[in-house]
Amino acid sequence: xxxxxxxxxxxxxTQNPFQKKGPGLSTNxxxxxxxxxxxxxxxxxxxTRPMAAYDRPGYELCRYVAHFMETDAGPVPVIRPDxxxxxxxxxxxxxxxxxxxxxxxxxxLYGIGSPDPDSDVLVTANYKLTxxxxxxxxxxISAWILVLDTRGxxxxxxxxxKIFSTQELVNRIQAVSLEKVVAHKRVIVPQLGATGVSxxxxxxxxxxxxxxxxxxxxxxxxxxxxxxxxDKSMRQVTFTLFERFVLTPVELHGALKISGIxxxxxxxxxxxxxxIFSFHGAWERGLVSLSALVIGLIxxxxxxxxxxxFIPSKKFAFKGILMGSVCVLLxxxxxxxxxxxxxGAAALIIFTVMVSSHLAMNFTGATPFTSPSGVEKEMKQxxxxxxxxxxxxxxxxxxxxx
Amino acid sequence: xxxxxxxxxxxxxVLDEQKCIGCGLCTEVCPHAVFEMQENNARIxxxxxxxxxxxxxxxxxxxAISVSPGVG
Numbered sequence: 001x002x003x004x005x006x007x008x009x010x011x012x013x014t015q016n017p018f019q020k021k022g023p024g025l026s027t028n029x030x031x032x033x034x035x036x037x038x039x040x041x042x043x044x045x046x047x048t049r050p051m052a053a054y055d056r057p058g059y060e061l062c063r064y065v066a067h068f069m070e071t072d073a074g075p076v077p078v079i080r081p082d083x084x085x086x087x088x089x090x091x092x093x094x095x096x097x098x099x100x101x102x103x104x105x106x107x108x109l110y111g112i113g114s115p116d117p118d119s120d121v122l123v124t125a126n127y128k129l130t131x132x133x134x135x136x137x138x139x140x141i142s143a144w145i146l147v148l149d150t151r152g153x154x155x156x157x158x159x160x161x162k163i164f165s166t167q168e169l170v171n172r173i174q175a176v177s178l179e180k181v182v183a184h185k186r187v188i189v190p191q192l193g194a195t196g197v198s199x200x201x202x203x204x205x206x207x208x209x210x211x212x213x214x215x216x217x218x219x220x221x222x223x224x225x226x227x228x229x230x231d232k233s234m235r236q237v238t239f240t241l242f243e244r245f246v247l248t249p250v251e252l253h254g255a256l257k258i259s260g261i262x263x264x265x266x267x268x269x270x271x272x273x274x275x276i277f278s279f280h281g282a283w284e285r286g287l288v289s290l291s292a293l294v295i296g297l298i299x300x301x302x303x304x305x306x307x308x309x310f311i312p313s314k315k316f317a318f319k320g321i322l323m324g325s326v327c328v329l330l331x332x333x334x335x336x337x338x339x340x341x342x343x344g345a346a347a348l349i350i351f352t353v354m355v356s357s358h359l360a361m362n363f364t365g366a367t368p369f370t371s372p373s374g375v376e377k378e379m380k381q382x383x384x385x386x387x388x389x390x391x392x393x394x395x396x397x398x399x400x401x402x
Numbered sequence: 403x404x405x406x407x408x409x410x411x412x413x414x415x416v417l418d419e420q421k422c423i424g425c426g427l428c429t430e431v432c433p434h435a436v437f438e439m440q441e442n443n444a445r446i447x448x449x450x451x452x453x454x455x456x457x458x459x460x461x462x463x464x465x466a467i468s469v470s471p472g473v474g
Contacts, residue, residue, distance in 0.1 A: 160455065194431035194457035212430050230430075237433040239406055309405040367406070369434065371454040372471035374409035 062105070063087075064135065069111060073177035078111040081139040087132055094129055095246055097253030103128045104152035109176040113142030117183035120224065122213070123169060124190065125150040125158050137217040141224065146187065148172050156368075159196030166198045170205045178208070188213040188228070191235060237368040244305050247366050251301040255359060259297060263290055269394060273401035281401065288338045289348065289397065291331060296352040299327040300359025305366070316370075317382035320360025324353035344400035347393045354389035357382065403434060403451070413452040414470045419443060421466035428458040428467060 054061050054068065063084060068075040083091075094100045104126045112135060121144040124134050131147065148168045150158035158164035173179075173187070186209045189197055199210035214223045214234035223230050266289040271282030304311065304323045311319040328349050332339075339345050361382060364370040415436070417428075424442040429435075434451040437444045437458065444466075446452075454471045 156455075159457075166460075191431060191457075192433065194461055195455045196460065198460045199427065200461070200463050215433060232435065235430065235433070236403060236435055238403065314407060314409055369403060369406045369451070369453050370408045371413050371452060373412040373414055373454060376471070377409060377412055 064132075069115075072180040073109070076109050076111050076144075076181070078113075078115075079135055079145070081112060081135050081137075081141075083132055083136050091129060091132065096249040100250070101152060105131045105147060107147045107149035107172060109178070109181065110145040110147060111143075112138050112145060113140070115142045115144050117181065119143050119182065120228075121146050121178065121182060121187045122220065123148060123187050123193065125153060125155045125164055125193075127152050127154045127158075130154045134217045134220075137220055141221055144181065146172060146176065146178070155190050156192040156195065159193045162196050164193050164196045166196070166201045166205070169197060169202055169210075173206045173208055185209055186211050190217075191215050191230070192237075239308075239368055241306065244308055247363075248302045248305050251305060251359065251363060251366065252297065254362075255297060255301055259293065262293055266290060266293060269397055270401075272398050284338070285397075285401065288335050289351070291335055292328065292348040292352045293355060295327050295331045296324060296355025297359065299324045299352070300356035301363070303327065304356065304360040305363050308363075308367075315378050315382070316364050317357045317361040317378055317386070320357035321353050323360065324356025325349075327356065328352040339400075341400045343396050347396035347400060350389050350396070351393035354386045354393065357389075358386045361386075407450065408453070410450045413449060413454055414468075415446065415449065415452045415454065416468045417444060417446050418466045419445070421464045423464045423466075425463060427461045427463070431457040431461050433457070 051061055051065075054065075062077070063086065064079045065077045066080045067078050069078050070076075090103065094103050105128050107126050119142050122134065122138075123146045124130055126147045126149055134145065146169075148158075148164055149172070150164045150168075153161070153163065155164055169187070169189070178187075179185075185207055187202075188211050189199075191212045192215055194212055197210065199212070202208060202210050211228055212230070213220060213228075214230045215237055216234070219230070219234045223234060267282050267286035270285035270289055271277045271279060273281045300320045300323070304316070304320050307323070308319070311322055313319050313322065331352070332345065332349070335348075336345075339348065361375075361378060364375045364378070417437075422443045424439070424444065426439050426444065428437045428444050429439055433455065434448065434453060436446055436448050436452050438447040439445075452469070454469045456469055458467045459469055
């Protein structure tokens with residue numbers, strides 16, 4: 001059903017004086033020519049743009065804004081909890097690493113539902129994926145949402161880098177004049193934001209008390225109804241099969257550039273042979289070595305993350321070695337006729353396993369349970385192994401051509 | 403998260419039980435249930451689950467906790 005702008009204004013005129021400031025030149029209900037009432041007319045009349053009242057030169061209205069409501073601190077955008085098709089498509093793109101570093105919303109105060117001065121204030125990051133996650137968890141809830149400027153980074157990572165911070169929270173509370181909007185003195189900060197926030201300092205500097213909410217946005221409704229108390233399961237992070245799987249496209253995307261360079265090097269190395277350099281060899285043997293690279297990529301950046309808890313060992317680099325070994329043993333029979341020698345086979349095995357090991361180790365940065373001290377220990381131990389392995393496999397691969 | 407255990411005995415987490423004032427905030431902010439309240443004081447009950455995120459450190463009002471990982 002199309003909503004007429006006049007209908008919005010009359011519905012909300014008492015609680016929403018901001019809308020009365022909209023342009024008063026509506027042609028709605030004004031019949032200049034009889035043809036204006038003709039059905040099927042495709043001219044872009046105001047009727048097809050119910051949000052036209054919010055037009056401002058030089059600005060574009062965000063699709064997630066339902067309307068604006070007037071508060072003592074000025075107009076506040078009230079957002080929709082539902083995600084549209086474009087939000088979902090963008091989520092998929094960002095999950096694949098496309099435009100991931102430019103996916104953000106404007107920091108500041110938003111409302112959802114019909115918030116009033118007693119409604120809770122939920123603090124979040126300005127990564128659009130985070131913002132979408134939060135608002136879609138708030139269907140049927142009325143609250144204020146205070147979006148901090150985290151430069152488009154999610155809550156936990158931003159807190160780790162201290163950009164989701166005490167200072168940013170205090171500054172944002174003051175910038176939006178939160179004390180004029182709400183009658184209480186508390187803000188609900190996501191638990192994972194605690195890494196960057198000192199509840200005590202926020203209280204001292206802003207007067208607002210920090211209540212730590214649950215880890216996951218979808219627990220917020222239960223958290224609010226249980227008197228703002230999070231039970232143990234709401235307080236602990238998880239790393240389910242699906243949570244691991246959705247991270248893998250970004251892992252692959254991150255390995256793309258170095259893999260392209262590696263592929264070029266592989267083709268060059270593959271061309272070296274008895275006749276100094278052969279383009280035929282570069283192509284034929286290059287393709288064989290490329291298959292080893294691709295299998296190493298899939299093993300280290302996709303299979304190891306997805307199958308993480310089922311692969312023995314606590315060390316990610318070693319998990320990658322195990323997974324890589326299994327994968328290369330499955331690959332070998334397929335390319336056996338094209339390898340030609342034991343040295344060549346050994347080269348491809350070592351190469352695949354080392355690529356897999358390195359990418360698996362790289363995945364420590366994406367998990368919610370690895371400690372930096374542990375990662376440091378693992379890297380000191382395995383980077384020399386991986387570098388040596390790659391060099392040895394390159395030597396063996398060249399040797400096998402003679 | 404008991405399925406996911408990382409390297410043991412590497413975390414740099416230290417709790418000074420003398421300084422602890424028993425507010426319990428560390429048990430609230432820790433994402434891996436490393437702390438538990440026992441006799442009105444915080445205790446480390448799962449040291450090897452610590453991922454050194456520092457949430458407890460930045461929120462402890464008594465400066466009783468520290469973590470000092472080398473690199474991020």
